[in-house]
Amino acid sequence: MHLRSLPPFADLSAFLNHFESGGELTRIAAPVAVELEATEIHRRVIAAGGPVLRFDTPCNSAGKPFTRPLVTNLFGTRERVAAGLGLDAADLRRFGQFLAALRAPSPPKGLGAWRELLPVVRAGLAARPKLVSWPKALEPQQVDLTALPVQTCWPGDAGPLITWGMVITRPPGVDDPRSYNLGIYRMQVLGPDRAILRWLPMRGGAKHYRMWEDLGEPMPVAVVIGCDPATLLSAVLPAPEGVGELALAGAINGRRTCLAPCRGIEMHVPVSAEIVLEGTVQPGDSALEGPFGDHTGYYNDAECYPVLQLSALHARADAPYLSTFTGRAPDEPAVIGAAMSDVFAPLLTQAVPDILDVHLPPETCSYRMAVLSVDKRYPGQARRAMMAFWSLLPQFTMTKYVIAVDRDIDIRNWSDVMWAVATRADPQRDLMVLERTPVDQLDFASPEVGLGGKLGIDATIKIGAETNRPFADRLTMPEDLVSRVDGRWEELFGGT
Template identity: 55%
Template sequence: MRTLPEFPTLRRFLDWCAAEGELASIPDPVALRHQMTAVHRRVLEAGGPVLRFERPVDAEGAVLPVPVVTNLFGTTRRVAAGLGIAPEGLDALGAFLAALRTPEAPDGLRGALAQWPMLKAALSMRPRLLRHAPVQEEVLTGGDIDLARLPVPTHWPGDAGPLVTWPVVITRPRDSSADEVGRYNAGIYRAQVIGRDRLILRWLAHRGGAAHHRSWQQAGEAMPVAVVLGADPATLLSAALPLPETVSELSFSGVMNGRRPEMVPARTVPLMVPAGAEIVLEGRVAPQDTAPEGPFGDHTGYYNPAEPFPVMQLSALTRRRAPLYLSTYTGRPPDEPAIVGEVFNRLALPTIRAQIPEIRDLWLPPAACSYRIAVIAIEKRYPGQARRVMMALWGMLAQFSYTKMIVVVDADIDPRNWDDIAWALASRMDPARDVTVLKDTPMDYLDFASPEPGLAGKIGIDATTKIGAETHRIWGEVMRTAPEDAAFADELLRRVMPELMPGPGA
């Protein structure tokens, strides 16, 4: 499935980026407080390269010796590369991932050989356990731990303080053992630095880390946690994917990376951690130890209010001898999460179509906070079908539970083209007939437009051609240029006005 080299570590991926002309080093001193985010945002908005800040400056004006890497996934090409493919391979990878969720049983040897890529992927999901690892070249414990020595940025003027933004937070349920990596959860949960050896972990109640924490809370025990900084791209992206609860993100990274993930036992907690990472923070989360997290700038473009979340007490900090620190910012799109989300939406389409076959295409506009609005193109066959698709998306697929608006269009409309969408709304939708409004449905509590935190309405707009019992009028015929006339116009204009026309094959 991979068409690019393997990237078992962040460094190998950065080497590839450098060879592709997509890595820029910044030798000037840049403040971790606000300045670094300002530079990163300008470069991301311009579609620029990965940035390596060689001289990050802390709040006291000291230059820290750990370089900061940002904008890793600032373009869809680099997100695809992190998955091991070129952008044109995303559709095939999406189909592969859909098949991997519900693989058909091989029909004899021929069927097994035909499914070999899938079988190889399943084998790659088993981690390879090591005794020694680069991420444990240096081990700090006790009074030697000091998070202030890490170049953790403060991103926005209203932020409460330094915020870790690309951590892979590893947990496991209480009824598991350390070697059961298949039961681990690896999530991207932001972490606020509140002391030399303390972090606030912001996981929402429905996330895997929170579920694991509840299992330890019920027993009155502290939960072991490992926070991985500077993981390889496959692990980072697997931790961000909305995988089924039964699939371990760490194991699934083997499928993405085309090789078995390499793990090593943590030094002070009963967990396995990625051997090739840059830094690992080890510790425990007590059953009831919380602290107010935030406020911080969020993907909505607003600061979220301070709320209590669990506190992690560090017991060790392990790292490479000369580590890198990976960071990003979260804010009103465009940002890296929105760009990653665009790729993930494309990957998810075959899985969605497997459950709702009439869907032809789907777009979640990044400007709409990546998931608040969805535009769905369907192959319409019967009256009421658009409403059925809306309800299926809201009810069957958990990732759409926070989508507040769904617009359904016909297959002849490009759901990624606002002009097409506007035309469909203007010519195929009647507000009194084609608008569905729901009350009191689940919603992201960061949506300040909601009348109640976590509870809001939803709207569905049927902008499809009306058929059967949906209308009593004869529907109009869409105007289209005849193919032979379009071909004549193209040939003529290529001769007399070549500057207006793309060349053959363009």
């Protein structure tokens, strides 16, 4: 169950102070351009597993400095992702078990089981957002996005891009934070008070926008740039069905998320926010977004998306501007995705007991390929497991390739996985091709935008009706011999 090993971080500044005190934050005093230069520095640092970067003097292409520092690489390592959840990296799977328990709690069987259920009960109590007054530290600012150190990440980008904006939307009707959707959607800056909101059709923000558009009414939108890490990560976590992101943030922190009413729209935002943008999206108001460099390692096509018209901007006096870049791994989305593999696994195995574990290799753009460990017991089971995987979470509908292997294969070892594909799969029997299924709109390999194929590879040993010939025995050494050689290793090689 989820038991924090770190105290809750009240806001982004507290999180940054934690890393700085531990030597995991580097301040860069020299001027650094937000156009391309900051991205190139970030690329090299994240590839080396380096620290959080705080650029104290970010400047524009003309060398004029911005008044706010730029922070990048916040979640550039698996350990920092876990720290955002209050955990050591080794406990990410335990956190996944906690989410699985929230999704479908098991009835207690005795006093010990009741004790194990207590974290879930506490999480339920902490899940209800708490409404408070507007924090005085969030002061009104001139509505001018160009005054923020917004990065232009790649040379072919259409313009500056807000990359860590946590977009908060709600359905029409009464303003009820329990119905909110929190999503990290990129935002192309068009000018001081206009930005494009880019979201995929299956995302919560897009769903809310369609509801407002059907009514012909403007949709209120709040955008938070920087806040406590639990809320930030809740916006990208696989929240259990019926558990909103704000409720999940409260469960992670072990205390209710405090929300304050916006100044000019009927919305609430976390009081831990560093920078808050308020505005509306008018029905039908859209603009051409992109192209921008993306996680695939390519530029995506330009497409039309809704435009946010800003009406207010509030910020803390010392608020840093949180940003990142998106490109071919390693980048922060890939690091977060790799860490989330351990979080996904318990949810997946709970819903599909045939699946023992899952690995989403970051080098395959995080979710484009998955390797499943299957507890093979009957013919056709691997195919069933692959189809169940594609159906479980919205993220998995974007997965193009799924490889199913037996439990004796290390799914995090490409050598092992490829050996299984080469020796346990037959192309005419074990390839399962699905046509015209939903795929990532940024996938240039698909013949149509948002529509393409999927491939399942059954790399398990075939049993029963799956084959007409017995499978050969795997080469293994007797365990007692392995132990005996282990015991003689120092004698034979002097400890080398």
